[in-house]
Structure formats: structure tokens, C-alpha cells
Amino acid sequence: MQLTYVAVVVLASMVFVLSGMIGYLYWQQTKILQQIQSLASVISVHFVPKMVEPEPEPEPEAEAETQPQADSVEVNVKQEVVVDDRVTVDDSPIEVVTGPPSQEVDVDDLDSKTAAQLRDILTQRGIPFGKRDAKTVLVQLLKAAG
Secondary structure, three states: OOHHHHHHHHHHHHHHHHHHHHHHHHHHHHHHHHHHHHHHHHHHHHHHOOOOOOOOOHHHHHHHHHHOOOOOOOOOOOOOOOOOOOOOOOOOOOOOOOOOOOOOOHHHHHHHHHHHHHHHHHHOOOOOOOOOOOOHHHHHHHHHHH
């Protein structure tokens, strides 16, 4: 009976310690996220180049008109620049480019080719592959694409 009490106390203390550790990690994570957000705001304020629009130069005639009116209040009006970022679609017919006829590769003949030859065939067909891919991987790619 005494052994069960000891086991329960040990397990309860382990649960208590683990929950404390999880709370500490959560607190540290919150502190780090706050620091990262403050760094991001400082960087965005100080290091991001500001988009400054050059002010248009007044015409000489406009200067002559504004000089006699010294009592009037100057008003600076910023012109809004609207950037159209929509994609335009060309309604012209689709151009079909015909190139040299593709070389059909015999699937049974692939095992006799070297890895360099297989890479050349994959490059000609526009199939992506890794530089360090083994010959068996290159053969599988060609069989899957063929």
C-alpha cells in the first residue's frame, strides 16, 4: 500500500514539473514573438525605402500669376497615382510553334544508355531532374513521361 502512495506522489510531481516547463516555454515563445514583431516594425519604418514622388515643377506663367497674390493661402494638392495591376489578356489567336519532331525513345533501350545520355533526353523533353539522380531514377522519369 505504501508503494502505491509513493508512485502516485512521484507521478503527480512529474506532472506538476512538466506543466511548469510547458508554461515556461509558452512564456518564452510569447516574449520572442513580441521581440520579433518590434524588430519588424522598426525595420519597416527605418529601412524600407519610401516611395517619394517628384513634385511637378510649376510653369513660368503660373509663377507670374501666383506672385501678385501674396495674401492668398497656398494649398498643396497631391495627385493620386493609380497603378493598374490587372492582367491584360490578348485576344489574338494562339500561335502554334512547331519544332523538330520529338525523338521517341524506346523504353526497352533506356537501360543500355548512360546517365549522361538520359540527362540529355530529359533536358530535351523539358522534364526536371536532380543533378545527383541515379540512373535508375532517370529511367523511371523517362518511363513515367513516355
